[in-house]
Amino acid sequence: MAEVAYCVKCKEKREMKDAHQITMKNGKPALQGQCTVCGTTLNRILPAEKKVSS
Template identity: 60%
Template structure:
């Protein structure tokens, strides 16, 4: 499981139900990312991954 920052809880938490996805970046390129939810409050969380991973 990956860690991400929960804006609502204002704390770093382990993501629940994480899914690997791609988001649009500058210049029409794609960046890898993880989407999931906070296990405490249920808010959506996202973590942008390094380009090579």
């Protein structure tokens, strides 16, 4: 299944090329890749991992 994110240059949802998971400055996970049509960098924020209480 290809990852999809909104491309602000194309103004529609596009598939990501070379998608990889990153961690943003605030500690939340995200996917980053390239738009297959225009080559713009796409970012998709993923759900935060739930913390386990001890």
